[in-house]
Amino acid sequence: MKKKKIIILSLLVLMILISITGCSSDTVEQDNEKIKVYTSFYPMYDFTSKIGGDKISVYNMVPSGTEPHDWEPAASDIVNLEKADLFVYNGAGMEHWVENVLSTLENKDLVVVEASQGIELLGSEDHHDHDHDHDHYHGEFDAHVWTDPLNVKIEMENIMKGLIQIDPYNQEYYEENYEKYSEELDILHEEFEGTISNLTNRDIVVSHMAFSYMSHAYGLNQISIDGLTPDSEPNPGRMAEIIDFVKDNNIKVIFFEELASPKIADAIANETDAVVDVLNPIEGLSDEELENGDDYFSVMRKNLEALSSALE
Template sequence: MMKMNKLFTAAFAAVLAVLSIVGLSACTSTSGTTGSNSSESQSASKSQKIQVVASFYPMADFAQKIGGDHVEVENLCPAGTEPHEWEPSPADIKAIESARVFVYNGADMEGWVDDALASANVTGTVVCASDGIDLRVADHDHDADEADPHEHAGEHDPHVWLAPENAKKEAENIKDALVKADPDNASDYEANYEKWAREFDDLDSEFASRLSQTSGKTIVVSHEAFGYLCDAYGLTQEPITGMDAEGEPDAKTMAEIVQFVRDNNVKVIFSEDLVSPKIAQQIAEETGASCKVLNPIEGLEQDELDAGEDYFSVMRDNLDELVGALNQQ
């Protein structure tokens, strides 16, 4: 009997051991399944975001601000790239075709857009952000069209976003497009827009207040990008080149600009990010002026993006530079 009891006990222990192994396996299997579901859930959550494709940086920045957590924004124009002469690749066209929302500035900024939209199979919402803005006519008398056939030859000045109230209108147009594409989250888009609209208004007030107090009102800039900003705040711009940031003036134009700088007591020549400062530096050297940077916010460098710079921070940097330069006149 004692022997049988020992055998029974040993058998019972063996059964318990097997059950324990099975239980551990089940737990491991369940844990693995949970992890897989979590990963799939995260992937599904990302795929549920509204895919927004933007033509260049300001459009991407505004779309992200209005879309918030509901959007995944792709900026077609790479960081650090000057967008005036940039054109999309076949992969970029495919991205536009698959987007739920495609945002572009318009006003003759993206010369490739009309052909792209005509040839591509675009099924999402397309928004021209500058719709409804009173556009400036481009000053082609100052452009170097004959010297440079690539010089911007559009009818309008496209740099509307450099006046904060225009940027606010562009944000509103983007908001309307997101509401149309994703009505389930309309209230969030409306709330985000209202928040940023107040930021644009505050920025406009800062520019108006500080620029109204400067002793000078004339700026010399590397290309004709600041017309809307100057119109909004009573300034005058003298551009070294026309609308194309990479154009170069001929000798006659250079001489005229040098004389303009001397006649108007201009102490700062503004170059910009993304293009060579060579011409601006040359004029500065000939006139005894200094050369500084005024950013048209056509694109940011990767290190600026990594540092958290955006439209508002760069515009405030621009305001500081403008006030400093104008108070030297």
Template sequence: MIKKLYILVVVFILSFAVLAGCSTSSKEVLVKDKVNVVTSFYPLYDFARKIGGDHVNVINLVPTGIEPHHWTPKSLDIRLASDSELFFYQGAGFEGWVDDFLKSLRSDAKVKPFKVSEGVNLIPISGDHDHEDHGKDEANHHEGEWDPHLWLSPINAKKMAENIKNALIQVDAVHQADYEANYDQLAAQFDELHAEFTNEITKLPRKEIVVSHQAFGYLCHEYGLEQLAIMGVSAEAEPSAQDMKQINAFIREHQVKYIFFEDLVSDKLAKTLARDANVQTLVLHTLEGLTDEQMKNGEDYFSLMRKNLGNLLQALQ
């Protein structure tokens, strides 16, 4: 009996440890005398750290190695955000949990939520065109109708970073000069990255790519590419037999040599299709999150976007 009780206690302790590790907020802490910032996913975390510098403590809610589409906040995450100064989320339908999350913040919470996609021209999920009249169009459409992967255009990412800078200044005007200087440096990096994509992709003989899910609408729109997705925007919608037939036809028609998959999503379907179509696979990072290895190696938005460019150049020669 004692032995059985001991085993149960050990199992309980191990289970609790595993569950505790499933939430970023269980490992992260607020820092006194700094602006505490909570972000909803990786690009916002990366930009906030670079703009905030030594004046901010940035905590990303989604742990490394976790695909954000499959993540939902826990009570500890709500508590952490409630006690922070800023909560950055993208909006445009990316964080399906955010409305309930904001309603769950403590009534006395000092945190200021900011939707970082404000002012960015959104593309409908169909990907036909972008809307110049952003505010009016978004007001007349449900957020689920928009492609939420805004940050994969360096131009959009630059605007999102500007919104982050402005929010930091609102809550910490004392360090405005530092935030402005850090943002200017970051903006120059976005401009340089945009120029690299423009210069390199315009030289390519082909412009058609096959991707695992419909995440690259803004990247394609910016640089004249065309994507055909195996799965939908959510990375969860399985393709039908008719879809697979059309994808194979597209591959043959456009002489596609590679199918792109992501590092946080299973590559099984992409590799199966590639094998059937007698083509190869390459990674195209969505930057929705980083793996543990990428974090350890010091990868960031710019290094992974340049890897994307290199893989696009390889695939489209």
């Protein structure tokens, strides 16, 4: 009887061991040729790929279709970071896990780039003046700096500097890429400025405060249903306020984002004449979008189209 128990127990232990070792095989294969760069989430991935071109291999940590606010790295991500050359993250509070992860790493050669460095951070209060002050947002910054194309130039410059630090040999190549995309960002910026300055309405209702930089740059007025992260429960008083605002100002579109639940936006649109539409804060792209070859520029242009049809 006792023997039987021991056999069963040891079988169990064996099974657990096998399943653990089975899992470890999905770490990234060694590729000695190229520089290994890890990026925290999609915009960082996109910008880094654009600067690094074919000189680097870039791995995105937050998988496609995942909302980065509530993502946390798995053990395999940490293992991969130990082998990486460069790690790019946005900063400004977007990746709450970065500090903890970096302090545990033993990889002394890892170069870390905080892409948002040098960008003037905006507070997250919305410009919608009502008599209550929402002081629970106070002291926090909006981390979505990339919603203003000119900020992306700064982020790309930071990334370029990081790459040059590791790989001075290809400095010219990185600088060329930076120049190229810097010009494209200027074009995008002009498109935004040109289109939005012709629009009559300036109020956008969005599901979470992700567009402070875009609003600041182009004179939009962002009214957000809830705070800095999507998918938190809104309070009914705030919802009523927004419904009144939508009715009073004749707002035609309530924006929600692809990676979060549209429930709240739907509830507000139901009550008013407004419809719902997507305004993408580009926190991540879905598999479908990636297959279609979408990137930062194409999604921003889609956003501009959505804005111009909403604010006409």
